[in-house]
Amino acid sequence: LTLTGNHFLSPGYRVGVAVSDDPLRGFVDAYGDTLTHRGALLILGDARNNYHDASEDSLRELVERARHAYWLNPEAHGDWGTGDSAADDYAEIIDMFECRNATQLSAVIADLLPV
Numbered sequence: 001l002t003l004t005g006n007h008f009l010s011p012g013y014r015v016g017v018a019v020s021d022d023p024l025r026g027f028v029d030a031y032g033d034t035l036t037h038r039g040a041l042l043i044l045g046d047a048r049n050n051y052h053d054a055s056e057d058s059l060r061e062l063v064e065r066a067r068h069a070y071w072l073n074p075e076a077h078g079d080w081g082t083g084d085s086a087a088d089d090y091a092e093i094i095d096m097f098e099c100r101n102a103t104q105l106s107a108v109i110a111d112l113l114p115v
Helices: 023-034 056-065 087-091 102-112
Strands: 002-004 007-010 014-017 040-044 068-073 095-098
Touching: 023 056, 040 056, 056 087, 068 087, 068 102, 087 095, 095 102
Parallel strands: 002 040, 040 068, 068 095
Antiparallel strands: 002 007, 007 014
16 A cells, blocks of 8 residues: 555556545555555655644554555755644654655665565
């Protein structure tokens, strides 16, 4: 299951759109029961919440359901936690990686995949 912005990519590549200002809660409600300890959760996004509730409980619930959970954040690490960014808070719940370019993506993949 992948959450990117306000869009979900679920098994079978169905796309859903969050209908509220709380995409993490919407993701739990729409797809949470399909995520199990056998699956992985990959979130792509800048972790900005437009000054809405950060929904840490929803993120925690998703992370607890998944065998592996990762967040790829396209913002520079120095910008995490500034303005409406909840990245610092989320990074306490999920493994978050700065991923701004192909080099960083390659490094993340190399670190996460067994060799």
